[in-house]
Amino acid sequence: MSTDYQQAREALGLRLRELRLNAPGGRLTGSELARALGWPPSKVSKLELGKQTAAPVDLRAWSDALGQPEAYDELKARLAGFESQIRSWKRQLSGGHRPVQDAHNAAQAEAKLLRAWESSWVVGILQTPDYARAILTRFADLHNSRHDIETGVRARMKRRDLLYAPGRRYRIIMSEAVLRALVCSPSVLAAQLSHLSGIIGLDTVELGIVPFAASLKLPPGSGFWIYDDHHAVTETWHSELWIDDAESVATYLRVWRTLRESAVFGAEAQNLINAAQRALIAR
Template identity: 70%
Template sequence: MSTDFQQARAALGERLRELRESAAGGRLTGTELAQRMGWTQSKVSKLETGRQTATAEELQAWAEATGQPESAEELLARLRGLESHVRSWRRQLASGHRAVQEAHNVAQANSSVLHAWESSWVVGVLQTPDYARAILSRFAELHQSPRDIEEGVRSRMRRQEGLYDSDRRYHILLWEPVLRSLVCPPSVLAGQLDRLAGVVGPDTVELGIVPLSASLKLPPGGGFWIYDDAQVIVENWHAELWLDDAASVSTHLKVWKTLRESAVFGADAQNLISQARRALNT
């Protein structure tokens, strides 16, 4: 997590402690507030020390439990500021996958030059509907989120309109294991590989494959997107990080350029895709 995020979460914790100590009717101890809210004392402590991020519902409950309901809006504004950088999957997927996909659609539509690195799966903008359906289903199972899979797939497919925008450029790098990872049925992966073969060549898309046998100056690491050299989006199992500070952007761009040195393009990329396709025997 970014230092800015940690500082903001600590500041939110300090504000929560202030509200507890200035509670209507007199100062509450952490134990007393926990009992009033039906929580453990350790949860109160973690929230006040910035070791845990409160949900919107928890902030609302805190404001009411301290007898200061008018402070709820302020607390929620602080939370929104946090989540502009760190967006937990639990919160994002509370209302399903479509809203998450729409947020990415907007971010990509507002960008002209996009760089991507992915070591685990085919990036969303190049996915087939069947492949996207398989990926979203896996994440719905992991996070126990609403299964609005079809709405999420349709939204993700709309993102691909950008591939045909002559004013936009996509520079996408995939690690070769992505071509062989059975995160979906073999028949679905076969269709996905056929789709990838079709995007090698258009002037709006530069698709590079980093061979498994290539010498790497950096470990592959996790996937990320860079939008207009101004914002980075990084995914992990818990959350997405939306980072716009210069240090984060420059570091990820340096990583991308370093990984690109090991990539192959054009006919060589086509050969790797074709080899993976033949290996499926479908």
């Protein structure tokens, strides 16, 4: 967890403690507040010490129990301020896959120039329904989240409409490893590769592939998106990072441009896709 994130969480905890100690009806101990809320005392302690991230419903209950409902908006704003940077998968997926997909759809719809790098799987906007279904199922299993896979797939497929919207440009580069990774069944991967073939030549998309044999100036690292040079989004196993400070976004831009130097496009990219298709047939 980043230092900035933890400091913000601790600051929220201090504010929660301040509200408890200055309740209009008289200060409450942590145990008294826990009993009033029906929580274990350890939850009050963890929230105040910044060892646990509050949910909005926790903040509402806290402010109401202390007779300070007007404090909720302030607390929620504090929470949104640091959660906009680091969004844990556990918390995001507690509401299912569709809200996560909708958030990405909205972010991409607002941007005009979108750059992406991916080294592990086909980027969401280029996925077929079956490929998306396989990816979302694996992540639902990993995070023990709701299996609302079909609503998540439908939401992700809406994103593909953006590829054909006028005035929007996608510059996507992926590792050749993406073309070979069996994160789905061979038949699903074969259909996905055929779909990628159809993307090459689309006037709104520049699709590049970094071959296995390419010389790299940087290790591939994790995948990421950059929206209009203003913010970047990347994923870890436990969370998504939404980054909007100029210096960090500039770093992601340098990484993307450096990796792009190793990519091939057009007919050369098509040849790599064809080779991956032949390898599947030969299995």
